Amino acid sequence: MKITKVDVYMLDAGEQRWQRKPIICRIHTDEGIYGDGEAGIALGIGSTGAFGMVKDLAGLIIGMDPMNVEVIWNKMFKSSFWGMGGGAIVFAGISAIDIALWDIKGKVLGVPCYQLLGGKFRSKMRSYASQLQFGWCDRIGPYGKPEEYAEITQYALDQGYDAVKIDFTQIGPDATHLPKSECEGIPTRKFIDMVEARMKAVRDNCGWDFDMIVENHCRTDAISAVIIGELCDKYKAMALEEPTIPMNPMMHKAVHDKIKTPIASGERIFGRWHYMNNFMENNVQLLQPDVCNCGGLTEAKKICDMGQVFDVTVQAHCAGSPISTAAALHLEAAIPNFCIHEHHFRSTQPSLTVLCKYDYQPERGVYTVPELPGLGQEMSQFGMDTALMHVVVDRDERGL
Structure with a gap:
């Protein structure tokens, strides 16, 4: 199984938009299984930074096996350069992708993430x-x-x-x-x-x-x-x-x-x-x-x-x-x-x-606790259709 593309969304929280713009990624695989994850910078200032961070990190994982969660986590942490310094935006981006991978793994194995x-x-x-x-x-x-x-x-x-x-x-x-x-x-x-x-x-x-x-x-x-x-x-x-x-x-x-x-x-x-x-x-x-x-x-x-x-x-x-x-x-x-x-x-x-x-x-x-395979949660069609921003990453834009 390989990761083929990553959709990154900034969702529209309607009346809460002034303070919350949830950043969600959906990781797709060549077997049709996908997983959703969230970057936790929806609250306050920083949603566009988190959106860009997820987009940039997504380029590192195209073609990798989504079941290798720890391998991918360490690649994002160490290959991003800034990951090893920590910080809200970098770690929020890593989090979104990591959660989506666990969602995929749970769906593949037919068990909840817990x-x-x-x-x-x-x-x-x-x-x-x-x-x-x-x-x-x-x-x-x-x-x-x-x-x-x-x-x-x-x-x-x-x-x-x-x-x-x-x-x-x-x-x-x-x-x-x-x-x-x-x-x-x-x-x-x-x-x-x-x-x-x-x-x-x-x-x-x-x-x-x-x-x-x-x-x-x-x-x-x-x-x-x-x-x-x-x-x-x-x-x-x-x-x-x-x-x-x-x-x-x-x-x-x-x-x-x-x-x-x-x-x-x-x-x-x-x-x-x-x-x-x-x-x-x-x-x-x-x-x-x-x-x-x-x-x-x-x-x-x-x-x-x-x-x-x-x-x-x-x-x-x-x-x-x-x-x-x-x-x-x-x-x-x-x-x-x-x-x-x-x-x-x-x-x-x-x-x-x-x-x-x-x-x-x-x-x-x-x-x-949800009992469906994976997270047991995903974006609604409404959420995707009304997104404030959406980008698709299907290759490493650095050319590496």
């Missing part, structure tokens, strides 16, 4: 309702008032979730975006009071018998993160996510050393080499690798296994298209140190779910 990763530890996975500051399902935010945070939390709990995640720093009291500068350094009393009022409202109105992850999105630094971390201790948070910029792991440790709440991080770290320093210094307790940007299923499994050595538990970051959801579920099913699955607010919206063939959603806060 079987190829070693088999499943679980069929059902507890999930949490993520990013409630923006709303949940048909209740659309953003929210500014403390009572609104309590109301949207209760709305998710009433649907069967027993865990939620909220960024209490992202939206101001007037429900508009709060500048990052408000969250850094020694925060004002007004800022601290705003954050605590929201946490308190959630606990006072919704109770203490559910888990609450506090999301900071790297908006805080070590100084302000410690102050919010103390509130996390007070209001019994499950974890404090991305308290500082992850490029300096010592700052995560500085926060962890001063609070009891576990630190969650990993969605903006790429490749096992970048994770190692976080493990060695005990900087992260809830690991959040994104299968679509950390190096694909090949690398994500290695990262999670490495984390187990350091007693680190895992929740895959999952904020892309339904293909990223399927990839995360297969990984989480196949690792012993799974903690919980992220069900992102955006993943409940039709503008994303319409881009793929299947709409996997949790029931009463519990996900079921």
